[in-house]
Amino acid sequence: MRRFKADYIYTITGDIIPDGIVVTDDHGKILSITDEKISLDPNIERYEGIITPGFINTHCHLELSHLHQKIKQKTGLIQFIKEVILTRNYPEEIILSAIQKADEEMWKNGIVAVGDISNQAISAEIKHKSKIRYHTFIEMIGIEEAKVKEIMQNASILKNQFKTPASLALHAPYSISIELIKELRRYCKGKENKISIHLQESKHETELFMTKTGPFIGFFKDLNINAESFKAKQKNAIQSIVPFLPKKQNILFVHNTFTSLKDIYLTKRFDLQLFWAFCPSANLYIENTLPSLDFFKQTDFPITIGTDSLASNDSLDILSEMKILKKNTNCFATADILKWATLNGAMFLGLQTDMGSIEVGKTPGLNLLQNLKDGEICEATTLKKLI
Ligand SMILES: [Zn+2]
Incomplete structure (x- = not known):
């Protein structure tokens, strides 16, 4: 199981979730999406930026x-x-x-x-x-x-x-x-x-x-x-x-x-x-x-x-x-x-x-986009493939 946290989760079909956490199984299947404000779980992979589907x-x-x-x-x-x-x-x-x-x-x-x-x-x-x-x-x-x-x-x-x-x-x-x-x-x-x-x-x-x-x-x-x-x-x-x-x-x-x-x-x-x-x-x-x-x-x-x-x-x-x-x-x-x-x-x-979207049961892949400008993609924006 893996847990990813970022400034925003762009689910695409649902709301944009601030400080959201996406939990997946070992094959990348989405198990849950939450917005628990403070989680002390040391296994959470924490990032600045936004998480999007593949x-x-x-x-x-x-x-x-x-x-x-x-x-x-x-x-x-x-x-x-x-x-x-x-x-x-x-x-x-x-x-x-x-x-x-x-x-x-x-x-x-x-x-x-x-x-x-x-x-x-x-x-x-x-x-x-x-x-x-x-x-x-x-x-x-x-x-x-x-x-x-x-x-x-x-x-x-x-x-x-x-x-x-x-x-x-x-x-x-x-x-x-x-x-x-x-x-x-x-x-x-x-x-x-x-x-x-x-x-x-x-x-x-x-x-x-x-x-x-x-x-x-x-x-x-x-x-x-x-x-x-x-x-x-x-x-x-x-x-x-x-x-x-x-x-x-x-x-x-x-x-x-x-x-x-x-x-x-x-x-x-x-x-x-x-x-x-x-x-x-x-x-x-x-x-x-x-x-x-x-x-x-x-x-x-x-x-x-x-x-x-x-x-x-x-x-x-x-x-x-x-x-x-x-x-x-x-x-x-x-x-x-x-x-x-x-x-x-x-x-x-x-x-x-x-x-195509981050929803429970899907295996969409996860991308992390960083270096956005006021929340918008710009020349400096970079991508890290999470799954
Ligand atoms: Zn062509």
């Missing part, structure tokens, strides 16, 4: 970990993707050792569950053995309508190579067809299949969708992608895809860098289980910009946080992401952002019965 990283690409510091910064999404495609092939042992290191780094940084995008099965064994709980999104790519069945089939084969939970997901509106979304919707009928899709990461995606113009046309040519079946839609990406997404499935919109208030209002009109993911470090790395965070005060859907991959980030660290988010919002406080990093992520991954 963090949930809803967006990562473990299989790109070996590209750490290999891709030029701030060149824009199209150049970034080109470089990733051209440079991602490395000997298997280099990729595996980078994945292993990234997995250990996330654990050390207080991350207990990860939503991870995969195009290959190379991360399967490390995920299976990891202390972190993984959900793998098998990423489907392909703009040609004629190839929809083949793409779905290949994705299903890849999914079966993972021993940890996995589901079929979509890459991004600019790299898929509406037919593929419809086929995925048919596949989802009667089963649970969590979906993730990169969205509005570049303003050029809007040009492509509205008028089939802009740098994506050259991108398709350079990569020999047949984009003939893609038609201009006079609507942006979010407006174009939302009507075709499956209902009753958790769907994660990742990045949302160019999402407008109008787009946020539009999503309210559809009966969907949407979640938003912010990956601010990657947005700064790739496009040198950030989403209009304060617009999301208007959303009805939960917000989550992702690190994206080491190809577009210096570390896989949710605290670093929270620092950027806190610095760039006037509407959200640390308590809101902590909920994004914990409970909301757990809800998206379907882990909320066991993770």
Whole structure:
């Protein structure tokens, strides 16, 4: 049994408890949470700072970990993707050792569950053995309508190579067809299949969708992608895809860098289980910009946080992401952002019965945050993983 005391316990689902004590069993399961004012128990581990549940990283690409510091910064999404495609092939042992290191780094940084995008099965064994709980999104790519069945089939084969939970997901509106979304919707009928899709990461995606113009046309040519079946839609990406997404499935919109208030209002009109993911470090790395965070005060859907991959980030660290988010919002406080990093992520991954909040019976992991400024996360804030 272990007992932890800190200035504040952020339970996330309940009150913030000043001078609270969290008691866990040897496996980290929460046995009780109290606010006994004076306890003389010498076995209590006492800390300054706040105790939070373990963090949930809803967006990562473990299989790109070996590209750490290999891709030029701030060149824009199209150049970034080109470089990733051209440079991602490395000997298997280099990729595996980078994945292993990234997995250990996330654990050390207080991350207990990860939503991870995969195009290959190379991360399967490390995920299976990891202390972190993984959900793998098998990423489907392909703009040609004629190839929809083949793409779905290949994705299903890849999914079966993972021993940890996995589901079929979509890459991004600019790299898929509406037919593929419809086929995925048919596949989802009667089963649970969590979906993730990169969205509005570049303003050029809007040009492509509205008028089939802009740098994506050259991108398709350079990569020999047949984009003939893609038609201009006079609507942006979010407006174009939302009507075709499956209902009753958790769907994660990742990045949302160019999402407008109008787009946020539009999503309210559809009966969907949407979640938003912010990956601010990657947005700064790739496009040198950030989403209009304060617009999301208007959303009805939960917000989550992702690190994206080491190809577009210096570390896989949710605290670093929270620092950027806190610095760039006037509407959200640390308590809101902590909920994004914990409970909301757990809800998206379907882990909320066991993770995401400090409640009796859950095994959420415990992080200690220190060096806050007036109770808010700041540049100096540090993390110590307690469990
Ligand atoms: Zn990504």
